[in-house]
Amino acid sequence: MSSSIRKVIGARIRILRKRSGLSQEEVAEAINCDNATLSRYERGVNAPDGAQLVQLAALFKITPGEFLPGSADLQRQELIDLRTQLIDMIFSMDDTDEIRKILNFAISNRK
Template identity: 40%
Template sequence: MNVSEKIRTLRKSKGMSQEELAGQVNISRQAVSRWENGTALPDADNIVQLSKLFGVTTDYLLMDSYESDEDSPKIKENNKILHANLTRLAIIFQAAFLNACIYPWGDSNTIVLEMIMKLFPLLACSIWMASNHRYEKDLKQRAKNTKIESLYCLIQTVVFVLGYTLHIGVWSTLIILINLCAYIFIVNPKYMNRKLTR
């Protein structure tokens, strides 16, 4: 593959349009089109930006390769966002069900411990989400994801407070779990450019 073919292949593997790629590299969409058609080549700065964006080396982009797909460098999957999520999800589910089981303690001496136990599922999710940001290479996407995650935490907090004040612990826990599943299985892949991994 030559440079133009590699750029086109890498762009498509990321699910990006020519316009989106142009925005990432601060050039026009027409320039990206010329790169992919082979009528122009990216300059040195653009090559460095592209290699970082796609998670490949500059050598890979610049050198023509004739080897088979098996021998060519693998495109790095920079979506480690939900790595080991199944274990974390199990822990959060257990904590949430524990929250439901212990709901009305009614003992004023244990109110602080009760609040800590009830906030644990939300705290675990928040820490997990905050730790995901270190993998976000795209600053625009990172800003968008920060807003989505802030909204998610706000919803969880409101549900927690309502559940606690209205004494509907089991129902609030169920809503928290539904919100968590929607966030992981729908919002992450569809709106946050993240993939579910093991």
């Protein structure tokens, strides 16, 4: 499963949990995992298995398919991921000339 899919599923779990007024501990207990595992699901580090998705869907009164992202969700997540990578890369650079080259390249290739 791709990182983008995991992140979208995790964001949906987090949103539904908060809307329901449940703690991570309560949701983790409902799907038979520990709090750290649920935290990894919500951050998109890992994804719940099929049985856990069914349990989560029952808990939040939705269908399991509602956790899955559509193409627009994946494109939006990919854009967020790429922006994050670019920001991280630029912040790790100490050479102003290299940063300037990247900026000039981006400006000259704008649509």
